[in-house]
Amino acid sequence: APGSGGDSPDMEAVSELWREVGGSDTLQDMLRAVVGQGFRSYVLARGGKHSKPLQTVGCAQLCRLAVGGYLVLRRDFLVATVLVQPEWRRSGVGTALLDELLHRLPCGPGNDAGRAWAVISEADGEAAAFLQAAGGTSRGSLGKLLQSDVLITMALLLSGGALPLLLRGDGVRVFCFEGRGIVEQYRSEGRLRRNVED
Numbered sequence: 001a002p003g004s005g006g007d008s009p010d011m012e013a014v015s016e017l018w019r020e021v022g023g024s025d026t027l028q029d030m031l032r033a034v035v036g037q038g039f040r041s042y043v044l045a046r047g048g049k050h051s052k053p054l055q056t057v058g059c060a061q062l063c064r065l066a067v068g069g070y071l072v073l074r075r076d077f078l079v080a081t082v083l084v085q086p087e088w089r090r091s092g093v094g095t096a097l098l099d100e101l102l103h104r105l106p107c108g109p110g111n112d113a114g115r116a117w118a119v120i121s122e123a124d125g126e127a128a129a130f131l132q133a134a135g136g137t138s139r140g141s142l143g144k145l146l147q148s149d150v151l152i153t154m155a156l157l158l159s160g161g162a163l164p165l166l167l168r169g170d171g172v173r174v175f176c177f178e179g180r181g182i183v184e185q186y187r188s189e190g191r192l193r194r195n196v197e198d
Helices: 009-022 026-035 093-102 125-133 142-148 150-158 162-167
Strands: 042-047 055-067 071-084 115-121 137-140 172-178
Touching: 009 042, 009 055, 009 071, 042 093, 055 093, 055 150, 071 093, 071 150, 093 125, 093 172, 115 125, 115 150, 115 162, 125 137, 125 172, 137 142, 142 150, 142 172, 150 162, 162 172
Parallel strands: 071 115
Antiparallel strands: 042 055, 055 071, 115 172, 137 172
């Protein structure tokens, strides 16, 4: 099926959510399947009444951050997507999804700590409020970030979604999140080993 990429049945749910909430079409679904980072980069939230099967109500994606596809940054990632069905917004779903992604990144002092970056349009007040409420630190515009971190700025321009916003004439606002995972639980393939109790 388009958008599944053969990765997982969950990718079809992601594609459906993109079509319903994110405004995606079939071509974008196919491109996501070919050039996307696969089902392991996503987390899904399911919900609904007990009498109905659970539906996918949200998804979020954490991607590698790279400069032009050649230089992949070791400790810096991109919050590429946070989508939540309108009727489930402001109920903690988006925050929980983002929190789960950040638990995939190690926390702590020094060069082993992970960071996740988010790029939004300067005019998107709803996204800015969400990212701040979820614990993100506003780093201002790309110009401001360029003064302190050239490499991250280039990565956000080339693979982080900032360039299309700029080409559209939008201002860009950058947020940064620190990893929340315990280093001892972190595995080299980038997934956190956690026991989640029901």
